[in-house]
Amino acid sequence: xxxxxxxxxxxxxxxxxxxxxxxxxxxxxxxxxxxxxxxxxxxxxxxxxxxxxxxxxxxxxxxxxxxxxxxxxxxxxxxxxxxxxxxxxxxxxxxxxxxxxxxxxxxxxxxxxxxxxxxxxxxxxxxxxxxxxxxxxxxxxxxxxxxxxxxxxxxxxxxxxxxxxxxxxxxxxxxxxxxxxxxxxxxxxxxxxxxxxxxxxxxxxxxxxxxxxxxxxxxxxxxxxxxxxxxxxxxxxxxxxxxxxxxxxxxxxxxxxxxxxxxxxxxxxxxxxxxxxxxxxxxxxxxxxxxxxxxxxxxxxxxxxxxxxxxxxxxxxxxxxxxxxxxxxxxxxxxxxxxxxxxxxxxxxxxxxxxxxxxxxxxxxxxxxxxxxxxxxxxxxxxxxxxxx
Numbered sequence: 001x002x003x004x005x006x007x008x009x010x011x012x013x014x015x016x017x018x019x020x021x022x023x024x025x026x027x028x029x030x031x032x033x034x035x036x037x038x039x040x041x042x043x044x045x046x047x048x049x050x051x052x053x054x055x056x057x058x059x060x061x062x063x064x065x066x067x068x069x070x071x072x073x074x075x076x077x078x079x080x081x082x083x084x085x086x087x088x089x090x091x092x093x094x095x096x097x098x099x100x101x102x103x104x105x106x107x108x109x110x111x112x113x114x115x116x117x118x119x120x121x122x123x124x125x126x127x128x129x130x131x132x133x134x135x136x137x138x139x140x141x142x143x144x145x146x147x148x149x150x151x152x153x154x155x156x157x158x159x160x161x162x163x164x165x166x167x168x169x170x171x172x173x174x175x176x177x178x179x180x181x182x183x184x185x186x187x188x189x190x191x192x193x194x195x196x197x198x199x200x201x202x203x204x205x206x207x208x209x210x211x212x213x214x215x216x217x218x219x220x221x222x223x224x225x226x227x228x229x230x231x232x233x234x235x236x237x238x239x240x241x242x243x244x245x246x247x248x249x250x251x252x253x254x255x256x257x258x259x260x261x262x263x264x265x266x267x268x269x270x271x272x273x274x275x276x277x278x279x280x281x282x283x284x285x286x287x288x289x290x291x292x293x294x295x296x297x298x299x300x301x302x303x304x305x306x307x308x309x310x311x312x313x314x315x316x317x318x319x320x321x322x323x324x325x326x327x328x329x330x331x332x333x334x335x336x337x338x339x340x341x342x343x344x345x346x347x348x349x350x351x352x353x354x355x356x357x358x359x360x361x362x363x364x365x366x367x368x369x370x371x372x373x374x375x376x377x378x379x380x381x382x383x384x385x386x387x388x389x
C-alpha cells in the first residue's frame with residue numbers, strides 16, 4: 001500500500017510546522033514569560049504577548065549560535081559580555097513548536113526545555129500560549145489514564161509499544177465497555193506525540209467533563225513498525241516521496257486491534273471503532289479505513305488528504321457502514337498562497353460526500369499551518385462526533 005506526494009508536501013509533513021523565517025528590527029514588547037514547557041526552574045526560552053520567542057543559552061566558547069525551528073526558520077543569536085547568547089524571533093503561530101539550537105554547526109537540544117519526539121529525533125519544544133488554550137488546559141475535572149502498553153506483533157515478530165487513554169471512571173465499573181479510537185501521529189513522530197504534544201488526554205477529559213463527548217478509549221501506536229518504508233520511489237523520474245503503509249496495516253489489523261480488544265474492555269465491533277490521524281497518520285487512516293470498512297465506522301483525516309466520491313467503490317456499502325467522515329486542515333495549509341493539500345480540494349470533496357448522503361464534516365483551524373495547534377483543534381472538533389448513535 002503506497003502513496004506518493006510532492007516534495008513540497010512531504011517537506012511540510014515531516015517538519016510538522018511552517019514558521020516565519022526572518023528576524024525583525026522592531027523592538028519586542030518586554031513582557032516575556034518562560035515557556036510552559038521549560039524544565040523546572042529554567043527561565044528560557046520565553047514568549048511575549050506578541051508571540052515572539054526569546055532564546056538564551058550560555059556558550060562562552062562558541063563562535064556562533066542559531067535558534068532554529070523545525071521547518072527551517074533560523075534566528076542567529078547575539079553573544080553578550082557574560083558569554084550568553086540571546087535573540088528574539090518574529091511572532092509565531094499559537095501552540096506547540098519544535099526547535100533546536102545550532103552551536104558552531106552542531107544541532108543540539110536546548111538545555112532549558114523539555115524534550116519531545118519530532119523530526120525523527122528527541123529535541124526541544126516550546127508553547128506559544130493560544131487564545132483558545134482552555135480546551136486542552138489541566139483542570140479540576142475527572143481525569144483518565146494514559147497507559148504505556150507493550151504488545152507483541154506476530155506479523156513483524158516484534159514487541160511494540162503503544163499508549164492507551166482510558167477515560168475517567170474506567171476502573172470504577174468493571175462491567176462497562178467502551179468504543180475505541182485509533183489515533184495516529186505524523187511523519188517523524190511516534191506514539192508519544194498525541195499524548196504529549198497533542199494533549200489528547202486533557203482534551204478528552206475536558207470534553208467528557210463538559211458533556212460534549214462520549215467516553216471512549218484512544219489507542220496511539222507507532223506507525224514506524226518493522227518493514228515500514230518511506231523514501232523516493234524507484235525508477236526513472238523518482239518524483240516526490242513514497243509511503244508504504246502495508247506493514248503498519250498488518251500490525252494494526254492483525255495484531256493491535258485484537259490485542260486491545262482482548263486486554264481492554266472494548267465494544268469490539270465495527271460500529272464502535274474509529275480511526276484518525278494527522279498528516280502521515282491521516283494518509284494512513286484514509287487508505288486503511290477505505291480498505292477495511294468492516295473494521296471502522298468513523299474516519300478522521302487531519303492535514304492528510306481527503307476522501308472523494310471517486311475513492312468509494314461501493315457507495316451503498318459505504319453509506320451503510322461509515323457513520324462519520326471528518327477532514328480538517330490549518331487555514332494556512334489551504335490558502336491560495338501556501339497550498340499544501342493533496343488529493344483534490346478537501347472542501348469540495350466533503351460537499352460531494354454530503355450530497356451523496358454521507359455524514360461528512362470539514363473543519364479549518366484558524367491562523368495555523370501544518371502544526372500541532374491545527375491537530376489539537378481537530379481532535380476537539382472530531383471527538384464530539386464519535387459514537388453518537
